[in-house]
Amino acid sequence: MNHIPVAIIGAGPAGLMAAQVLSNAGVPVHIYDAMPSAGRKFLLAGIGGLNLTHSEPLAPFLTRYYERQDVLAQIITAQPVTEIGAWAKDLGIDTFVGTSGRVFPTNMKAAPLLRAWLQRLRSQGVQFHMRHRWTGWDGQGALQFERRTASDAPVEHITVNAKATVLALGGASWQRLGSDGAWVPWLRAKGVDVADLLPANCGFDVQNRTAASKAGDVRGSATSNAADSAEAASTTGWSSHFASKFAGQPFKTVAIHIEGNEHQPAFHRQGEFVATQTGVEGSLIYAASKLLRERIATHGSASFHLDLLPQWDAAKVLREVSHPRGSRSLSSHLSSRLNLEGIKLSILYELLSKDAMNNPRQLATAIKSLPITVTATRPIDEAISTAGGVRFEAMTEQYMLSKLPGVFCAGEMLDWEAPTGGYLLTAVMATGRVAGEGALAYLAH
Ligand SMILES: Cc1cc2nc3c(=O)[nH]c(=O)nc-3n(C[C@H](O)[C@H](O)[C@H](O)COP(=O)(O)OP(=O)(O)OC[C@H]3O[C@@H](n4cnc5c(N)ncnc54)[C@H](O)[C@@H]3O)c2cc1C
Secondary structure, X not given: OEEEEEEXXXXXXXXXXXXXXXXXXXXXXEEXXXXXXOOHHHHHHOOOOOOOEEOOOXXXXXXXXXXXXXXXXXXXXXXXXXXXXXXXXXXXOOEEEOOOOEEEEXXXXXXXXXXXXXXXXXXXXXXXXXXXXXXXXXXXOOEEEEXXXXXXXXXXXXXXXXXXXXXXXXXXXXXXXXXXXXXXXXHHHOOOOEEEEEEEOOOEEEEOHHHHHHOOOOOOOOOOOHHHHHHOOOOXXXXXXXXXXXXXXXXXXXXXXXXXXXXXXXXXXXXXXXXOOOEEEOHHHHHOHHHHHHHHHHHOOEEEEEEOOOOXXXXXXXXXXXXXXXXXXXXXHHHHHHOOOHHHHHHHHHHOOHHHHXXXXXXXXXXXXXXXEEEEEOOHHHOOEEEEEEOXXXXXXXXXXXXXXXXXXOHHHEOOOOOOOOHHHHHHHHHHHHHHHHHHHHHHO
């Protein structure tokens, strides 16, 4: 059995930040990870431009953590743009603030930053044990790992006795990159309070138009054709015509509105999203995803109103729709008067009845406020991030599990969520720092 002062399990940004804190203090650190290389999700995050944090003032910044803003306010105390910028600079990477206020490395990429970070940690003596999958504790409280040198190699069982352990195992999205949520039952079996893992910043399946018409929704009853009856069996998804033509295409620039209720404020935002084979995803949908997910959990479905022309007011849209069109088709009329084409035009045909399409008032109302019902989140594996996880109430202020002295937790495996915009990595790294400091204090006591 190996005896070591501290084991960090998970070589994502949370685990690496904990390793940095401990190795800066001279503690020999061992990091274990199931994957062949470190920081795979961090690298993926860099593909569309690594959004490290956001430059908005601290007060609105903290509200992005919803119910957990108070608890994260205790550890995100400095302006993240300054703190994370200085951290990256120290690793030789400059950052810049984009027009949206988001903060990126100057070359937008994650790989150079990760390379510099790993190099720094190795130079400080941090040892990486890759292809080590943690499987829980043995009867004596030692850490158990399965090690495989290659995918077809036999499994080797390794036991490690660590004085302190930092768990930084991530959530449960993009499992092929390493974080699979397998740890949830292991911690629950030890009495640790873990909230169910749920998709966050995720896509949704839409209610099928035939199902919607049966429920008396916008399309009404004028939908009976052969394709519809074939689709009637399915309660979710676009018509096969719409899906085959428009899956993968963006709605730009549109706005979505969600009514508030006594528990949740209204949501209204302009932006972009994408039609998928069965529904919707993309930045504007992710921003609304917590609200939509919670409404689905309570009511079985949730609706938002899509404004296809947010830059035009309702009166102007009605005027243009009502303008005499002579012998022109409705499609070419909408295209020439309102510039409604492609996916924006087709979603009207997808969701409105013939009668509504031919009624200028109903059509104009729908262009400004088209109700879309979503019935389910896409599976957690497809989500950008994970909600739920180890509850803060199950940990001390230093992020040590009250039920498991010497075991600390950090990163996305904790019970918080945030929208995209750099808020995820900011909290991941802040919690990694606190868990590292907690482990350091524990080793010293
Ligand atoms: C497509 C995409 C784009 C993103 N873009 C951004 C962005 O631009 N900005 C932003 O702020 N956030 C972004 N994120 C989110 C961000 O990448 C994550 O929040 C962050 O990586 C979580 O860090 P973590 O260290 O907590 O977990 P992870 O990065 O998931 O790391 C957990 C590690 O634990 C290891 N592990 C898990 N279980 C075991 C086990 N049993 N034994 C051994 N090892 C184990 C895994 O292999 C993994 O290496 C993006 C996410 C995705 C999917």
